Structures are given as structure tokens and as C-alpha cells.
Amino acid sequence: MTAPLEGRTAIVTGASRGIGLAAAAGLHAAGANVVLTARTREAAEAAASTVGERALGIGAHATDQTRARACVDRTMETFGSVDILVNNAGTNPAYGRVLSQDHARFAKTFDVNLWAPVMWSQLVVEAWMQANGGSIINTASISGLAPDPDLGLYGASKAALIFLTQQLAAELGPGIRVNAIAPGVVRTRLAELLWKDHEPEVAGRIPLKRIGEPEDVAAAIVFLAAPSSSWITGETLVIDGGQRLGATIPDVTAADFRAGDSAGDRT
Ligand SMILES: NC(=O)c1ccc[n+]([C@@H]2O[C@H](COP(=O)([O-])OP(=O)(O)OC[C@H]3O[C@@H](n4cnc5c(N)ncnc54)[C@H](OP(=O)(O)O)[C@@H]3O)[C@@H](O)[C@H]2O)c1
Incomplete structure (x- = not known):
């Protein structure tokens, strides 16, 4: 089995559990050295210990620039790159x-979901990617692609993150790729x-x-x-x-195929 990311180093913010972990x-x-962040050092280190030998946990609130810079510096000292x-x-x-919503909730949503990706990107581009290239991946959401009754402000921040992804891709090519997942x-x-x-209903x-x-x-x-x-x-x-397709269509049966054939015969 090849290790496509051998010798590369990744920082994953918000990695003490869930998608980040x-x-x-x-x-x-896939072979990378990995730095995991969370709001507390304890949570980040506990998560890193489950990942493996080439994993390091660092406490850094996503919007705290001082801690973010310290995290990038420590990553460079420990592994020598941030790819x-x-x-x-x-x-x-x-x-x-x-x-x-009020301004406090608006500001928190946009600070963590939009400003933090800008700020962390600045730091890694300056520290390594500008000269050596790299790949930035932003975790957006399908909430950023269409309105939802209860996720509107969150969705607006993720829609902005999707736009930011396009903007940074245009600004940082050809050395640095910037993509999002939704x-x-x-x-x-x-x-x-x-x-x-209500999992069965959602599923x-x-x-x-x-x-x-x-x-x-x-x-x-990883891709x-x-x-x-x-x-x-x-x-x-x-x-x-x-999920985004918004509708499920009952299973197609053999009879459906026959109906389609005869419709074709009529034309
Ligand atoms: N789950 C979904 O259905 C879904 C769908 C679309 C998009 N997303 C996105 O996926 C990403 C990960 O969410 P998740 O669903 O995996 O949630 P989760 O399981 O609750 O994990 C969130 C992670 O982020 C960390 N975190 C939270 N606030 C932070 C902050 N201010 N600074 C640093 N770390 C912070 C948490 O660690 P600590 O609490 O230890 O700090 C935790 O490790 C988010 O961007 C979310 O918007 C999730």
C-alpha cells in the first residue's frame, strides 16, 4: 500500500472529535504527520494520542491569532513543513x-467559520506554502448551498466560506490549491x-x-x-x-424499465 502523503505535514483545526479527528x-x-488543534490542550493531546506516532495535539482556539501562530511555529519546528x-x-x-439572531451570535459564527480560515491560511502561507506549495481544505456545509429554515446564519457563513475558497484558489495558484468540502x-x-x-426519518x-x-x-x-x-x-x-437532491424516488423496478421501453416504441 502506497502512502501518498508520506513526508507531508497537515494541520487540522477542530480535531478533538468528529470530522476533524x-x-x-x-x-x-495516508502517511502525513498531523497536528490536531482544539480549544484545550488536553482535548487536542488526547485526540492526537489516538491517531498515532506522527500526531501532535496543540491547544488553540481557532480565532486566537497568538495561539494559531504558536501552533504553526511548533509544527514547523517539529515536522519542518506545513503542506x-x-x-x-x-x-x-x-x-x-x-x-x-443578535450580533454576538452573528460575530461568533462568522469569526470561527470564516475569519479563522482566513487567518490560519495567512499563517501557513507565510510560514511554508508561499515558497513550497500546499493544499488548503475548508470544511463548509451543504447549508451554504441552499436555504434551511433553522440554519440560515450558519449557512451564510458557510456560503461565504465557499466563496472564500474560490477567491483564495484564484489568488494562491499555481503553487497552492484551495478546495472546500460540503x-x-x-x-x-x-x-x-x-x-x-429522529435518525431513521432523516436517513x-x-x-x-x-x-x-x-x-x-x-x-x-484526504483526496x-x-x-x-x-x-x-x-x-x-x-x-x-x-441529501441535497431534496427528494428520494422509490426503487426502480423491472416493470418501470418495460414501461420505458414501450414509451420509446411509441415515438
Ligand atoms: N456534522 C455535520 O453534520 C456537519 C455538516 C456540515 C459541516 N460540518 C462542519 O464540520 C466541521 C466539524 O464539525 P463536526 O460536525 O465534526 O463537530 P464536532 O464533532 O462537534 O467537532 C467540532 C470540533 O471543533 C473543535 N472546536 C469547536 N470550536 C472550536 C474553536 N473555536 N477553536 C478550535 N476548535 C474548536 C471541537 O473541539 P473542542 O470542543 O475540544 O475545542 C471539536 O474538535 C465544522 O466546521 C462544521 O460546521 C458538520
Whole structure:
């Protein structure tokens, strides 16, 4: 088995659990050294210890520039490069209608979901990627692609993150690729409100008939980090089991095919 990311180093923000932890594990399995961040050092170190030998946990709130800089510096000292940045830390303190929100919830949502990816990108580009190239992956959401009754402000921040991905891809090519992923409902703590008490109903509305697992999303992150995606930039890869299609259509039967044939015969 080849290790496409051997010798590369990745920082994954918000990696103590959920999608970030699965991404860190996936990148590590693909050969990368991995730095995992979380708001506390304890949570980050505990998560890193589950990932493997080439994993380091660092406490850094996603919007704390001093801690972020210290994290990038420590990554450079420990592993000698920062080839991959996964801007994964995200928050949603603003569940409900947009006009019921206040400035504090707006500011927190946009600080963590949009400003942090800008700031972490600045730091890794300056420290390594400008001279050596790299891949930046932003964790957006299908909430950023279409309105949702209760996720409007969060969705607006993710829509802006999708645009930021395109903008940075245009600004940072050819050496640095910038892509986003847009997951649907994934089994994590952040999204519990969306699935925990009614999983069968949610799964039933998804063409692939299940909610996502963090590993489903991690696989896409590894792909966008790896050389196999070297001609992809500015894209947003949806990983949602078809949820975004908005409808499931009952199984096609043999009779449906016969009906189609006879319709064809009539023309
Ligand atoms: N789950 C879904 O259905 C879904 C769908 C679409 C997009 N997403 C996106 O996926 C990303 C990961 O979310 P998740 O679902 O995996 O949630 P999760 O399981 O709750 O994990 C969130 C992670 O982010 C960390 N974190 C939270 N706030 C942070 C901050 N300010 N600074 C640094 N780290 C922070 C948490 O660590 P600590 O608490 O230890 O700090 C935790 O490791 C988010 O950007 C989210 O918007 C999720």
C-alpha cells in the first residue's frame, strides 16, 4: 500500500472529535504527520494520542491569532513543513431564524467559520506554502448551498466560506490549491440536533438511506490533500449521500424499465 502523503505535514483545526479527528486519522494513515488543534490542550493531546506516532495535539482556539501562530511555529519546528491545512473548526450558536439572531451570535459564527480560515491560511502561507506549495481544505456545509429554515446564519457563513475558497484558489495558484468540502448531516456532536432523536426519518429522506459518518467526510479531505487531486482547485465537493437532491424516488423496478421501453416504441 502506497502512502501518498508520506513526508507531508497537515494541520487540522477542530480535531478533538468528529470530522476533524477522522480527517486527522485519515491523513495520518495516508502517511502525513498531523497536528490536531482544539480549544484545550488536553482535548487536542488526547485526540492526537489516538491517531498515532506522527500526531501532535496543540491547544488553540481557532480565532486566537497568538495561539494559531504558536501552533504553526511548533509544527514547523517539529515536522519542518506545513503542506496541508484543514480549516475544520466550526460552530453554530445561531440555530433558528436569521432575524431572531443578535450580533454576538452573528460575530461568533462568522469569526470561527470564516475569519479563522482566513487567518490560519495567512499563517501557513507565510510560514511554508508561499515558497513550497500546499493544499488548503475548508470544511463548509451543504447549508451554504441552499436555504434551511433553522440554519440560515450558519449557512451564510458557510456560503461565504465557499466563496472564500474560490477567491483564495484564484489568488494562491499555481503553487497552492484551495478546495472546500460540503458535508450533509454527519453523526457528530455539533449536528446532534439534526439527527439524534429522529435518525431513521432523516436517513429516509437521503437517497443513500443513511446519515454520514465522520470517515465518509475524511476520505474526501484526504483526496483533496493528496497529489491525485493536483488539478482541482476552487471546488466544493459535496459529501451528503444525495441529501441535497431534496427528494428520494422509490426503487426502480423491472416493470418501470418495460414501461420505458414501450414509451420509446411509441415515438
Ligand atoms: N456534522 C455535520 O453534520 C456537519 C455538516 C456540515 C459541516 N460540518 C462542519 O464540520 C466541521 C466539524 O464539525 P463536526 O460536525 O465534526 O463537530 P464536532 O464533532 O462537534 O467537532 C467540532 C470540533 O471543533 C473543535 N472546536 C469547536 N470550536 C472550536 C474553536 N473555536 N477553536 C478550535 N476548535 C474548536 C471541537 O473541539 P473542542 O470542543 O475540544 O475545542 C471539536 O474538535 C465544522 O466546521 C462544521 O460546521 C458538520
